[in-house]
Amino acid sequence: MKRNRRNQLNKGIKNPYASLFLTNRFPSGRNGKVVYIRPEYHERLLRIVQVSREEKATLYSLIDNILEHHFKEFGEDIIDYYNRRNKPIL
Template sequence: MEKNNKKQTGKRSYGSLFLKKHSMSRRGEKAIYVRKEYHERLSRIVQVIGGGDIPLYAYLDNILKHHFELFSEDIVEDFYKRNKPIL
C-alpha cells in the first residue's frame, strides 16, 4: 500500500505535502460542511501526525491544492464537455 501512496504523493512524505506551514494567516470567509467521521479523522491527523502545529483549515487547503494540481486537466476537460459555447 505504501507504494501506491508514494505514487500519489511523489517522493515526498505525506506530512511534507499536507502538514506544512501555510501562507493563510487565518481561516477563510466560507464555512464548509464535512461528515462527522471525516472531521474527526482530519482532526486526529492534524493533532497526531502534524503535532498540532497546523490548523485544520490549512491542512484542508493543502489537500485541496494537491487535488486541483493532480486533476486540473481532467477538471478542465470535463468542464468544457459540459459547458459548450453557444457559437
C-alpha cells in the first residue's frame, strides 16, 4: 500500500519529497505554538532542512508540511476515530 501512495506521488514530479515537504509557504515570523519533539527527531529534521537551503525551507515549514500531508492522507480515518470515541453532549 505504501508503494501505491509513493507511485501516485511520483507521477510527473522529479523529487516528490522536496515538493511536498521542503517548501516554505509561510512568512519567517513565529506565529505558531511551542511543541516538544524527541531530540533525535529534532536532529533529523534539522539535517533535512539544512540540505534544502536552496528551497529556503525552515524547520517550522517542514513540520507544518508533514502535518498537512498527514491530515490529508488520514483525515477520514481521524474523523471516524474521533466520532467513535466522542459522545454527544445532548
